[in-house]
Structures are given as C-alpha cells and as structure tokens.
Amino acid sequence: MIYDRWPATRGHTLIVTARHVEDFFKTSRDERQAMLNLVDEAKVLLDEAYAPQGYNIGVNVGETAGQTVMHCHLHVIPRYRGDVPNPRGGIRAVIPGKQSY
Numbered sequence: 001m002i003y004d005r006w007p008a009t010r011g012h013t014l015i016v017t018a019r020h021v022e023d024f025f026k027t028s029r030d031e032r033q034a035m036l037n038l039v040d041e042a043k044v045l046l047d048e049a050y051a052p053q054g055y056n057i058g059v060n061v062g063e064t065a066g067q068t069v070m071h072c073h074l075h076v077i078p079r080y081r082g083d084v085p086n087p088r089g090g091i092r093a094v095i096p097g098k099q100s101y
Helices: 029-050 090-094
Strands: 013-016 054-058 073-079
Touching: 013 029, 029 054, 029 073, 054 090
Parallel strands: none
Antiparallel strands: 013 073, 054 073
16 A cells, blocks of 8 residues: 555555556456455555545556556545535546436
C-alpha cells in the first residue's frame, strides 16, 4: 500500500501488486485476493486517520480507461461530504453526461 502521488482526495491509497503485471485481468486469483485483503487493511487505516464518510474503489485497465502507470494497482479513494458538488453516480462521472441517472 502506498499513498497516491496525485491524490483525488485526502488519503487516496494505491494497492500495488508485488509482481510486475500490467493490469488487473492479468493477475492471478491469489494476487487479486491479496489485493482485496489489503483493501480491508487500508480501510481500517484510512478510517482511523481521516474518518471519511464513503469510499470509491477502482481499477483502470488500459490507456482508454485512463491507466497511466502500466503496473497493476487498485485505487482506494476516501470520500468526504462536500468533496464534489454532486456525488450521485460515483465512478460514472468519468464519462461526461453519465453521472446523473
């Protein structure tokens, strides 16, 4: 686990695979399980350090999806009331016009 160098919010954390593998779909079942276990650990630490009111958890796979570092990593993004004007739709906001439904 490491903090994101360009955080979307306070505490934005990355879960990074030990083995160099380009994307989430190329990880093994064991690697995916280990990443999810670390999400649980990150949540405990982030809850204690920042007390967020919610979370987004996500993975970008490929340049078209916004992946800029070609090494598998999972984002754990703490969310806070008021951090965006309208959080409805969550990750749908990455595609203009799809956030509100």
